[in-house]
Amino acid sequence: MKTVKAVIRPEKLEDVKAALEEKGYFAMTVTQVKGRGAQKGICLQYRGTQIKVDMIPKTEIEMVVGDEDVRPIIEIIRTSARTGKFGDGKIFVSPVEIIAAIRNDDEIVSE
Amino acid sequence: MKTVKAVIRPEKLEDVKAALEEKGYFAMTVTQVKGRGAQKGICLQYRGTQIKVDMIPKTEIEMVVGDEDVRPIIEIIRTSARTGKFGDGKIFVSPVEIIAAIRNDDEIVSE
Amino acid sequence: MKTVKAVIRPEKLEDVKAALEEKGYFAMTVTQVKGRGAQKGICLQYRGTQIKVDMIPKTEIEMVVGDEDVRPIIEIIRTSARTGKFGDGKIFVSPVEIIAAIRNDDEIVSE
Amino acid sequence: MPLDTGDTAFIIICTALVMLMTPGVGLFYGGMVRSKNVISMIAMAFISFAIVSIQWVTVGYTLSFGSDISGFIGGLDYLCLTGVGLDGDGIPDMLFMVFQLVFAGITLAILTSGVAGRIKLSSFMVFGVIWTTIVYDPLAHWAWGGGWAGELGALDFAGGTVVHISSGFGALALALVIGNRSGFGKYSMEAENITMTLLGGALLWFGWFGFNAGSALAADGLAVNALVVTNISAAAGALTWMAASWIKGKPSSLGLISGAVAGLVAITPASGFVGPMSAIVIGGFAGILCYSALLFRVRKGLDESLDAWAVHGMGGFWGAIATGIFASAAVGGVDGLIYGNTHQFLVQLIDASAAMIYAFVMTYVLATVIDKVMGLRVTDEEEYVGLDISQHGESTTA
């Protein structure tokens, strides 16, 4: 299993959720974060000097899914969260070894 | 080493903390998140139409622990956070390779 | 690739950011969290009884980087976030398998 | 006496001050619930004020201040404000009407304490209209509209029985009918926005000057006395509650502000009858009494969630009694127990008890009926997601 973590623009959250839902991906955990990418944030021209605004508010979506769902989810997020401008965000995929329910004793342990 | 991440009901945090503490597990990082599970959130009957409330506030607990502590911690969280109703949450376990202290140069690197 | 996650004192964030920036590490995601370490939080003497304040506000920094950047980043964070007192925080390193951009189709997949 | 511009100016502004107390109650309460119910608490304060505003100008005022029927209720002479003029003695009759309106409005808002986080909005609105009509209006008539209590000589300067005993014991009855919040006592339901509660408390303290001083209905020495003792009692209540909670642990700001409100409640009926030094005692004791009532309520496992009973109910009861104890003829023309007037003390006891029983019983019956007819409480799911989303479709953190 994998955890797919996407850092997206907050205003795209509704779109991304809807797009994922349409394909049957519901479960997710969402966190408000701030971040900057390799572009070092946004530069505002200000009285000659440049003011750098790093730490732009972002929304982080985390979904733990089976290995086979990773690619489709990446594509859905890309399609629904993309504006083509800097700051669109990133998707990170890492391994998960156990998923355990709390409500009951269901558990999936990877290989 | 592993990171055990549990998404629980916010109102259960005190119970879970107490239960973990009792068994000697103190260190943890807690984040306020929102989430929906496979049940797609809660459905409210409303004037005939159903209103779906997804993105319910949840609390995420993250604990980085030795491999041998994973099972006991899962059990403690399950016992203390369970209500038996949908929305109780999930526990995810993933690998961690290095734990480094900041206060001093202590470090544990896995195998 | 690895994700380097550091839990630091909130008031050290600016220092840590500056120190990382200086060495060319810009990209990061920052979250406000609360936490307690193995010291079980802070003890306040209060009318004879001790009051334990656990769940101290902390700041979590997450950076997804190439394997070769892990060590330098750990050292930079240690230097810039250390006060030498309990509560300085921890750094955790875990594996990452895919980094995918959202803005375009760039992607790095580990080995 | 013709209209007096000073008095008129005074009561207009006092009306505004008391109006601000209603959202003040909303903020005060809103800060003490979990954040999923904060909008609901503030909205209920506004809704209380809005529905009572309409109720009052149509039927409420006349039921309270129309010509007396058997000492119990007012007649319909002023239905829809017919005959309520823009002239009067000192202040226009219409101004007296609206000054009374803002009292009725806040009373219903105080009552929402007992149903925080679990009442159906529609049921609350129906309940609110009827409650004001069959509980508040008679009580106002008894005390100020020519009813039996006023005739008996009971003293209630600014609404200790009418506003505070009624809403406090009403909230208790409501809480008993609707039941505890699910999970109450099992997990923490701590105040999630204390600064909002402090802001609400500040608006209450501020508005209370209009509430009590304005009840003199003139800008005179009596109003000034009310102003002074009101402030003293609030300060004393804040300090004693804080001290009492300090002994048990930490002096919380919630204790401080709750104590101030306790002091304000207790001085309300007394403010035109007692002097400054008595106010220190009245407010100081209110802080301790209401804090004890709160601890008692918690020990009993009763979820009268935001302590309208402990603070307004018990504080109002104490204030009514205290008026009978500390009243001084030098201030308001009537002596109390400490000046040897046992009669007044007994009258106060009768009046306060009658108001308490009437408010409690009527509220209990009304809540039960509404529960049977349309359901008082939201479903478990709705309660779990919170009233902000389930009743208003809104949330504080987008």
Added chain:
Amino acid sequence: MPLDTGDTAFIIICTALVMLMTPGVGLFYGGMVRSKNVISMIAMAFISFAIVSIQWVTVGYTLSFGSDISGFIGGLDYLCLTGVGLDGDGIPDMLFMVFQLVFAGITLAILTSGVAGRIKLSSFMVFGVIWTTIVYDPLAHWAWGGGWAGELGALDFAGGTVVHISSGFGALALALVIGNRSGFGKYSMEAENITMTLLGGALLWFGWFGFNAGSALAADGLAVNALVVTNISAAAGALTWMAASWIKGKPSSLGLISGAVAGLVAITPASGFVGPMSAIVIGGFAGILCYSALLFRVRKGLDESLDAWAVHGMGGFWGAIATGIFASAAVGGVDGLIYGNTHQFLVQLIDASAAMIYAFVMTYVLATVIDKVMGLRVTDEEEYVGLDISQHGESTTA
């Protein structure tokens, strides 16, 4: 008539109440934008008030209330307050001046609705000074300073045309010139701090008592009438908007408070002319009308972001007309349509239309000119990070 202490006390305090409305607008608006623009909204309210305060005591007052020039504008007799004395009839002339100042201040603050989250601060300040001078001041002169509208017999008790139609239609024009926020209609821009909006609404409701009752310029029966109908209309508006939105979905607290503001706006011009029962109709209809206007605005894809047009513009227009319909000689000496006075109705229509057209056209032209000269709008990047950071270098969550 010499100075009257009651009247003077009254108008001083009403001035304070109206002053508080300006930050009230800031909070009301601030809670409805995304959190990256909240400081900007509140700061613009303060800035509006500050620059208008200086404008008014130098040129604004004299342009509005100086001796009439062709029915259009006032002369420069009172430049820098020369000749405005501390004595007067009933209240000091200087008090009338400052009471009018706070009206001018809030009007500009209301207007910021149309440019929320995208205006350049410097351009807004330049715009604000000129707008007050060439739009607000003439309108105030027309209605109250001896201008043509007053001469014609148009009734505007507390500023329905001067304050609300002007700012509402001004905001519409501004929104058209500056354009929609980027992403408007594409992604959610929901209110991020509803409790702040409710607090702002509470301060507005409170301050509006000073706004309308104070417009009697004396603490008399007329002021009391204004007070009473103001409260009734607010309550009615809150309840009808809430009901209307309930039918379509959930009764949001934003709807409730917007309805209250709609009711307050609509009663403003009428408050010295209509009685309490008419106020129920005026406010109740305002709630529904303004809600419909809001839905219409959203359907048209127009980003007049915080609905100054729907609430103040349309509500103010309705209020002006309603004054012509419901005015009763028994209250303010003039009858309206329902008492057979068609003339008054037509006068109101003319006055409101003239104000609407003047405000819209002038604002449109002014905004266009400023846009050409110095640019009205921030860059895309600045808009994206939000005005708090880009215009003020500040942020709400450190």
Added chain:
Amino acid sequence: MPLDTGDTAFIIICTALVMLMTPGVGLFYGGMVRSKNVISMIAMAFISFAIVSIQWVTVGYTLSFGSDISGFIGGLDYLCLTGVGLDGDGIPDMLFMVFQLVFAGITLAILTSGVAGRIKLSSFMVFGVIWTTIVYDPLAHWAWGGGWAGELGALDFAGGTVVHISSGFGALALALVIGNRSGFGKYSMEAENITMTLLGGALLWFGWFGFNAGSALAADGLAVNALVVTNISAAAGALTWMAASWIKGKPSSLGLISGAVAGLVAITPASGFVGPMSAIVIGGFAGILCYSALLFRVRKGLDESLDAWAVHGMGGFWGAIATGIFASAAVGGVDGLIYGNTHQFLVQLIDASAAMIYAFVMTYVLATVIDKVMGLRVTDEEEYVGLDISQHGESTTA
């Protein structure tokens, strides 16, 4: 002169307005500290008000306004308000007493600036009672109670020396004794809740109308003058501070509101003596002066955390001097330097300097003694977790 209802109404309401300023200070300060200390800041404002309320009605009033002893302090004639009646000249004596009470209350709250985030609550309470008794009460006596400064002819209309110089320089002394917050200058301690500060600022601006206009003690032309110049000075201060900070970077909303407060402080002693155009100069210069003082303070590495010294101390000093410069006999019967009266200017200088030195030295000594006896400062651990948790056992984000 018998009681006047207009004047009485006026001062009662002004008392309420000034009362609201104390929580206003709490919110203003609370928004500027890190969120772990916000409850502490607001609670200290309430506590200041509560303890001073009791101090004042027992000993404070008589020490300030009892019959003069050697020009320095009042006698004990009014101990526990004996002999303070509900009648008087124009307004009841008791009303004068409570109007003065609210001034004493806010002064102590302003002082908390110097100890933000590091003072022990118990020590603060002890300090507060003694400070009010040995610093505030004598200063009030000097200026208004028949003491030497008033006899000398020093002008302080609404408390420039008594309230602002005393609290500003007191805060400076406190900060020196208690020391900087740990980490000060090393890491960011930025305002974490700017909107709360803006709300607090709004309440201050609003309440200040009562503070200055009410100081006329009558609803007359003088009160109106005070009202008008107060508003002008606030606006001017807001705009100049904003402009000055714009030159150095961005025009922050904190600068805007701090400038408004600077303008309000500076006009306080002058408001009954200067005209509107002088107010533009006084407020405008105050904005720049206080901003410079703040920058100086920061450069010196001094953690007088929330700038009571820069804004109230320096602003109050400037206001006292400015009164001596701009006073006009046409307004308050006394001319200042610009009308050739050097004497008045020198008197102002002496008075302000004496107040400054007295407040600074006495506060320094008192703070040092309390530090020795019971410790002024919390432990490092307590400071680190914040005063909300360590002193009140509460926290803003549950």
